[in-house]
Amino acid sequence: MTALLEVRDVSVVFDGFRALDGVNFTVDHGELRFLIGPNGAGKTTLIDIITGLTKPTTGTVSFDGSVINGKREHQRVRLGIGRTFQTSVVFEELTVLENLDLAASFRRPLVSLLARRKGVTEKVAQALETTQLTDLAGRKAGVLSHGQRQWLEIGMLIAQGPRLLLLDEPVAGMSADERARTGELLTEIAKDHTVIVIEHDMDFLRRYASTVTVLHEGKLLIEGSVDEVRADPRVQEVYLGRAREEAAHDVVS
């Protein structure tokens, strides 16, 4: 079977700087893939070339067997590629339900958006259930806790019916309980979606990741299970070497 996503030999050059350098990255249908790497490794750039925010300088991106290099961002959303951003996109004055409803209606024409509709659509009901936000449906998004807001954003993505979800550091700033609940949420979502998650937290990876891809200085360093990746001397050097450099810097400064 064709992979859902295939990034082939992609390089991205910004003003002479290689943010990605000959990256090959394949994700199969139904995978929950974690993407890690130190600051500046190219993780966000890789997500950006998948969503169409950035164009690769060379190489191809294929989705479900078709090359999508020429497609614009909104066209890729329609194909089923959805992402969350590090910055929030919820409307604070709207309720959880209204935010989900708005996200779910992105394919509908404006007139039907303006017409008041009764009831909750199946997609919205499903997003509420998956994210366990049903009890908060009537609450304004502005009063949600950090964790609940992140779950709402993930719910808004699910409500759009994507096939591939790209999540940028979904557990950043969360408490231990919120992290655990997010891990379970990702596992649940991955039952009927393909998910790529950028995450740094090794404890979180150990609990919820099966395959991990490590980027370093724009190149794919290694791909494997959490244990394989953690045991790799290059990964240890990239992370521990950084920690040593920062510790030395702290001592000097």
Ligand SMILES: Nc1ncnc2c1ncn2[C@@H]1O[C@H](COP(=O)(O)OP(=O)(O)OP(=O)(O)O)[C@@H](O)[C@H]1O
């Ligand atoms: N639009 C741009 N113009 C110039 N350089 C850029 C641009 N976007 C990213 N870069 C550079 O490309 C490199 C990779 O950036 P990227 O944001 O992809 O890394 P990252 O792995 O996501 O890092 P972080 O964990 O810090 O978010 C960095 O050195 C960054 O400064």
